[in-house]
Amino acid sequence: MSDEKPTRARGRPRTLDPDHVLKVAIDAYWRGDPADVSVNAICRLAGVSKPSLYREFGSEDGLTRAALERYAREVLTDVFTIVQSGRGLRPTLDALIDFAAGDARMETGCLFYKMRNGKHRLGPETRQLVDDLDAGARAAYATFFEACRSAGEWSEPPPVEAAARYLSEQVALAITQRASSEDPAQIRASLALALSVFER
Amino acid sequence: MSDEKPTRARGRPRTLDPDHVLKVAIDAYWRGDPADVSVNAICRLAGVSKPSLYREFGSEDGLTRAALERYAREVLTDVFTIVQSGRGLRPTLDALIDFAAGDARMETGCLFYKMRNGKHRLGPETRQLVDDLDAGARAAYATFFEACRSAGEWSEPPPVEAAARYLSEQVALAITQRASSEDPAQIRASLALALSVFER
DNA sequence: GCCTTTGCGTACCAGGTGGTATCGAATGTG
DNA sequence: CACATTCGATACCACCTGGTACGCAAAGGC
Numbered sequence: 352m353s354d355e356k357p358t359r360a361r362g363r364p365r366t367l368d369p370d371h372v373l374k375v376a377i378d379a380y381w382r383g384d385p386a387d388v389s390v391n392a393i394c395r396l397a398g399v400s401k402p403s404l405y406r407e408f409g410s411e412d413g414l415t416r417a418a419l420e421r422y423a424r425e426v427l428t429d430v431f432t433i434v435q436s437g438r439g440l441r442p443t444l445d446a447l448i449d450f451a452a453g454d455a456r457m458e459t460g461c462l463f464y465k466m467r468n469g470k471h472r473l474g475p476e477t478r479q480l481v482d483d484l485d486a487g488a489r490a491a492y493a494t495f496f497e498a499c500r501s502a503g504e505w506s507e508p509p510p511v512e513a514a515a516r517y518l519s520e521q522v523a524l525a526i527t528q529r530a531s532s533e534d535p536a537q538i539r540a541s542l543a544l545a546l547s548v549f550e551r
Numbered sequence: 552m553s554d555e556k557p558t559r560a561r562g563r564p565r566t567l568d569p570d571h572v573l574k575v576a577i578d579a580y581w582r583g584d585p586a587d588v589s590v591n592a593i594c595r596l597a598g599v600s601k602p603s604l605y606r607e608f609g610s611e612d613g614l615t616r617a618a619l620e621r622y623a624r625e626v627l628t629d630v631f632t633i634v635q636s637g638r639g640l641r642p643t644l645d646a647l648i649d650f651a652a653g654d655a656r657m658e659t660g661c662l663f664y665k666m667r668n669g670k671h672r673l674g675p676e677t678r679q680l681v682d683d684l685d686a687g688a689r690a691a692y693a694t695f696f697e698a699c700r701s702a703g704e705w706s707e708p709p710p711v712e713a714a715a716r717y718l719s720e721q722v723a724l725a726i727t728q729r730a731s732s733e734d735p736a737q738i739r740a741s742l743a744l745a746l747s748v749f750e751r
Numbered sequence: 752g753c754c755t756t757t758g759c760g761t762a763c764c765a766g767g768t769g770g771t772a773t774c775g776a777a778t779g780t781g
Numbered sequence: 782c783a784c785a786t787t788c789g790a791t792a793c794c795a796c797c798t799g800g801t802a803c804g805c806a807a808a809g810g811c
Contacts, residue, residue, distance in 0.1 A: 361786055361787065362785080362786040362788060364787085365788060367789080400791085402790070403788080403789060406789090
């Protein structure tokens with residue numbers, strides 16, 4: 352493609368900073384409930400006019416999708432890294448517990464889970480991305496259990512898909528609870544209890 | 552009190568049927584997401600004018616509170632009955648699993664949990680009722696575990712409060728998942744796995 | 752017959768939503 | 782210089798929200 356350059360600067364130079372807008376949007380969506388944050392609010396917070404935002408992202412759906420995309424790239428990556436680290440069963444589960452119940456970034460919950468909880472309110476693009484991320488996470492968990500089983504670390508009845516679903520939902524539950532300012536210690540204890548089913 | 556009578560019929564006789572309105576409201580809230588059902592929609596569905604509804608319930612908060620109150624009286628009661636049935640540990644947990652993963656009424660989720668999930672969107676009265684019901688449920692679960700411990704059926708480490716929280720949240724998770732049309736068999740399997748921590 | 756009392760419903764309110772038409776500002780190009 | 786081109790911002794759109802003012806209908810009391 353020839354338009355990979357920073358685009359011919361012919362007309363009025365742009366003052367809009369899409370990166371900044373996206374940061375503000377992610378922060379606002381993440382801190383509260385995505386469904387309660389309007390584009391007007393984002394514009395106000397980012398100091399940007401509404402038409403500028405719409406020129407950049409096309410629609411509210413485009414904005415939320417871009418926000419979730421970036422969030423996945425910058426934050427969710429860490430979870431995949433943990434799961435794919437190749438450590439054993441117990442160390443990996445412990446690392447997941449640490450992340451879900453301890454990581455400071457999850458203090459107000461997870462933007463992904465917040466969007467997933469209100470999936471029916473999202474636009475089609477964002478909803479699709481949510482579904483893709485969800486499927487990706489479950490797949491990662493499944494290959495993790497598969498590896499553990501191959502390594503002989505785990506030979507209990509639940510099939511890997513069921514275990515992956517279970518692990519995924521327990522982590523989601525724990526992180527979601529952190530958004531309602533519950534006691535992190537109790538959240539950690541509950542998650543540890545839930546994941547103790549993989550013990551013996 | 553002397554005004555317990557059907558109220559002096561002096562003026563125009565009322566045609567509004569609060570019972571019917573409440574039924575319609577509960578059904579609409581329950582089927583979808585309470586936050587997505589407006590008073591306008593309730594009025595349309597119930598065939599009632601908005602001022603009539605406001606004369607009866609005062610505000611949207613009053614309506615949602617009345618709906619949740621009745622829902623608790625008619626549906627949630629069954630859960631309390633199960634927990635307080637005095638059966639043993641395993642039978643009670645199995646009955647809870649049956650209810651959460653099998654009961655036809657939970658096919659579209661639980662109105663209480665739907666409201667709890669979007670608690671910040673509720674009015675003060677309804678939110679208070681949600682908190683009260685939540686506390687009541689946890690208390691019931693706690694006394695249940697206490698009884699099991701006294702009966703010598705259960706002597707594992709988790710303190711009763713932690714166990715109560717855990718059980719409460721696992722049941723909530725299972726019922727909430729049913730609202731997203733997931734496979735009931737998998738929901739049941741996940742919940743059974745989660746509650747297997749109380750096994751030995 | 753009137754008058755009071757009560758309830759119902761139309762038609763409205765202010766405020767917020769996602770989204771856009773339009774005009775002016777700021778640049779490079781001829 | 783004038784022009785095309787690109788961007789930004791005001792000011793608007795239709796629609797929906799929770800909530801209400803007000804006039805009319807339907808009854809009992811006198």
